[in-house]
Amino acid sequence: MRKEQILTKIEKFKRCGQRFLPEPVCEEILSFYDIPTPPAQLARESGEAVELARQIGFPVVLKVISPQIIHKSDAGGVMVNLKSEEEVERAFRKILENAKSYNPKAEIEGIYVQKMAPPGREVIIGAVKDAQFGPVVMFGLGGIFVEVLKDVVFRVAPIDEEEAREMVDEIRGLPILKGVRGEKPIDFDSLSQAISNVSRLVVDFPQIEQFDANPVCVYPDRLYAVDARIILE
Amino acid sequence: MQIDLEKKYSELKCFFEPEGVAVIGASRRTEKLGYQVLKNLIDGGSFTLPHLKGFSGKIFPVNPKADEILGLRCYHSVKDIPERVDLAIICIPAKLVPQAVKDCAEKGVKGINIISAGFAEAGEEGKRLQDEFLKIAKEAGIRIVGPNCLGTLYTPTHLNASFGGFLPLPGEVAFISQSGALMDSVIDWAVKEGYGFSAMISYGNKSDLDAPDFIAWAAKDPYTRAITLYIEGFNDGRYFLEVARRVSSIKPIIAFKAGKTSAGTKAVGSHTGSLAGSYQVYKGAFRQSGVIMADTLTQMFDLAKALAHQPPPEGNRVAIVTNGGGNGVMCADFCEELGIQLPSPPSELIEKLDRTGKMHPAWSRSNPLDIIGDAGPERYEVALEAVMSCDVYDGVIVIQTLQTPTRPMEDAKIVVEMHRKYKKPVIAAFVGGKITEPSVKYLEEHGIPNYNDMDRAAKAMWALMEYGKYLKRRGLHEKGTNLN
Numbered sequence: 001m002r003k004e005q006i007l008t009k010i011e012k013f014k015r016c017g018q019r020f021l022p023e024p025v026c027e028e029i030l031s032f033y034d035i036p037t038p039p040a041q042l043a044r045e046s047g048e049a050v051e052l053a054r055q056i057g058f059p060v061v062l063k064v065i066s067p068q069i070i071h072k073s074d075a076g077g078v079m080v081n082l083k084s085e086e087e088v089e090r091a092f093r094k095i096l097e098n099a100k101s102y103n104p105k106a107e108i109e110g111i112y113v114q115k116m117a118p119p120g121r122e123v124i125i126g127a128v129k130d131a132q133f134g135p136v137v138m139f140g141l142g143g144i145f146v147e148v149l150k151d152v153v154f155r156v157a158p159i160d161e162e163e164a165r166e167m168v169d170e171i172r173g174l175p176i177l178k179g180v181r182g183e184k185p186i187d188f189d190s191l192s193q194a195i196s197n198v199s200r201l202v203v204d205f206p207q208i209e210q211f212d213a214n215p216v217c218v219y220p221d222r223l224y225a226v227d228a229r230i231i232l233e
Numbered sequence: 234m235q236i237d238l239e240k241k242y243s244e245l246k247c248f249f250e251p252e253g254v255a256v257i258g259a260s261r262r263t264e265k266l267g268y269q270v271l272k273n274l275i276d277g278g279s280f281t282l283p284h285l286k287g288f289s290g291k292i293f294p295v296n297p298k299a300d301e302i303l304g305l306r307c308y309h310s311v312k313d314i315p316e317r318v319d320l321a322i323i324c325i326p327a328k329l330v331p332q333a334v335k336d337c338a339e340k341g342v343k344g345i346n347i348i349s350a351g352f353a354e355a356g357e358e359g360k361r362l363q364d365e366f367l368k369i370a371k372e373a374g375i376r377i378v379g380p381n382c383l384g385t386l387y388t389p390t391h392l393n394a395s396f397g398g399f400l401p402l403p404g405e406v407a408f409i410s411q412s413g414a415l416m417d418s419v420i421d422w423a424v425k426e427g428y429g430f431s432a433m434i435s436y437g438n439k440s441d442l443d444a445p446d447f448i449a450w451a452a453k454d455p456y457t458r459a460i461t462l463y464i465e466g467f468n469d470g471r472y473f474l475e476v477a478r479r480v481s482s483i484k485p486i487i488a489f490k491a492g493k494t495s496a497g498t499k500a501v502g503s504h505t506g507s508l509a510g511s512y513q514v515y516k517g518a519f520r521q522s523g524v525i526m527a528d529t530l531t532q533m534f535d536l537a538k539a540l541a542h543q544p545p546p547e548g549n550r551v552a553i554v555t556n557g558g559g560n561g562v563m564c565a566d567f568c569e570e571l572g573i574q575l576p577s578p579p580s581e582l583i584e585k586l587d588r589t590g591k592m593h594p595a596w597s598r599s600n601p602l603d604i605i606g607d608a609g610p611e612r613y614e615v616a617l618e619a620v621m622s623c624d625v626y627d628g629v630i631v632i633q634t635l636q637t638p639t640r641p642m643e644d645a646k647i648v649v650e651m652h653r654k655y656k657k658p659v660i661a662a663f664v665g666g667k668i669t670e671p672s673v674k675y676l677e678e679h680g681i682p683n684y685n686d687m688d689r690a691a692k693a694m695w696a697l698m699e700y701g702k703y704l705k706r707r708g709l710h711e712k713g714t715n716l717n
Binding site for chain 1 (some may be wrong): 432466467469470473511513514516517518520521706
């Protein structure tokens with residue numbers, strides 16, 4: 001996808017009054033900015049989901065895709081660690097049921113079949129429009145660290161990889177990324193690059209009001225943005 | 234955006250070094266603002282203090298109903314003044330301000346401090362008046378400080394173009410404050426502490442000029458060596474970022490940001506949105522632009538004192554020299570918390586000191602270098618000489634507690650001499666009170682910042698390091714860009 005195509009898509013959603021971009025679109029945008037996401041595809045029926053899971057490789061995650069369902073987990077719209085065809089088939093039906101009882105009017109575009117990212121250290125990369133500084137980018141440790149300790153660092157976007165690395169070095173939880181108890185350090189270069197790229201993304205598209213890649217799973221040799229959210233103005 | 238600092242400096246010079254100053258709304262009645270402002274210009278302040286002197290240039294009171302005020306000829310309009318007027322200070326009711334600005338435009342005034350309140354901060358009608366005078370000023374190329382502000386003070390010209398009580402002592406720190414009342418009490422405190430300022434600026438409603446403009450001016454002001462900033466918010470954060478980035482590689486900027494809890498962003502729906510309180514974002518912007526962030530106002534002035542006079546260290550390795558164990562340990566603790574390394578003295582250094590025959594046999598031989606309570610000036614001299622000439626250390630914190638054999642003034646002279654000789658950054662912690670006071674004064678007059686508390690001394694060293702790190706980062710950056 002090219003920049004103009006992204007713009008066309010964003011404008012289309014904006015015109016429809018849809019502020020939350022669907023996950024597949026978020027992932028397309030991320031891939032344009034060289035931020036890897038786990039392999040995934042949209043399935044419209046259970047047989048298709050099983051077929052996709054087989055192609056992608058188990059275990060997989062299934063997620064509901066609906067413009068009316070923003071908090072997928074709250075709607076019972078996410079099922080993780082599915083290891084077999086049977087589990088995928090069952091999960092597909094269950095998610096549809098859950099989604100319907102959560103919001104009977106929800107239009108279901110399909111179910112997203114995504115490769116389950118192996119466990120890694122989780123971080124958050126975000127961006128938001130600040131009233132005084134315009135687009136700013138955020139980095140922090142994910143999971144409970146972001147919820148409870150608010151161990152996050154901001155910069156005014158855009159920033160280069162060197163500045164992104166300074167952000168990473170600034171968080172209190174840095175030793176976790178460097179590795180404790182014999183753990184290998186994470187891929188700091190890929191992480192810095194991803195943060196810098198997110199900062200460019202939000203500068204390139206002023207239509208974006210908020211951006212979350214949470215969690216981003218980081219490994220010693222690469223990273224995956226497992227869940228992404230883009231909210232338009 | 235490339236800010237032309239030179240241009241900004243000459244544009245704002247009228248607020249600090251004006252050729253002539255007019256007080257529009259000057260009054261004979263002592264309780265009036267217009268009287269106090271005029272008196273501030275003539276005498277440097279409305280209180281009597283030995284350091285005060287009046288403005289070195291010409292002063293013109295303006296009042297349609299008076300012919301003479303405080304011994305000066307009074308003009309009925311600013312347009313009647315036969316000589317050049319660079320700066321006008323307006324202290325008349327808000328509704329009369331647009332006309333006064335129009336008169337200033339005709340007279341060719343370059344800058345106006347509008348002290349009067351009752352503008353954008355006071356509702357719709359005030360906002361309308363503010364827009365009205367701004368339009369006139371813009372068309373005439375006049376720059377405005379305020380309204381609803383204290384004004385500007387500049388010690389080199391003894392200019393108190395403000396409603397502030399009196400001029401501070403001369404110094405090398407500029408203070409730019411979003412709050413006027415705060416600035417008033419800072420002046421009073423600073424005079425008592427002997428803390429000097431080059432300039433003080435209260436810019437109130439920032440209808441035209443905002444903090445970044447004054448930062449840009451201060452960058453080029455020859456009397457300013459460090460810039461301090463009290464802010465609640467900017468009109469344009471990105472403009473600040475551009476200016477601060479540019480200026481912080483010339484002079485250090487130290488900021489205190491108030492309003493930690495207010496949510497600058499009301500965005501919800503994402504994690505990032507919920508975490509983006511304005512304080513966090515400011516913190517990031519400050520880091521990015523090399524602005525040192527202080528936790529308290531007092532700390533801001535502490536750090537500014539060090540940054541104005543001491544060079545940034547090459548690295549983060551420090552030697553502590555002390556004649557008191559307790560203060561040495563405390564200082565070491567604070568250093569560690571701040572990431573300041575305290576490497577052990579190399580064996581050559583220990584041997585060298587032992588050979589001088591001036592050390593106490595029980596001296597610590599580790600860092601902190603405890604040179605024992607009976608240390609006289611000679612021992613301070615050999616110890617300081619040893620650490621300052623040693624490659625292992627990038628800076629020195631020298632502590633002196635007052636004990637019977639202690640000679641504070643002689644010790645202070647040695648500290649100054651050693652700093653001159655080796656140029657390494659030195660922070661002093663001559664702790665005490667009455668007896669120590671003259672030596673502290675000597676140190677500070679010779680550019681060695683002194684702190685009476687170990688946490689403050691360590692933090693000052695930390696600030697020098699932070700600034701040094703930023704400069705280095707910028708250096709690397711620029712090299713990288715050149716290669717491209």
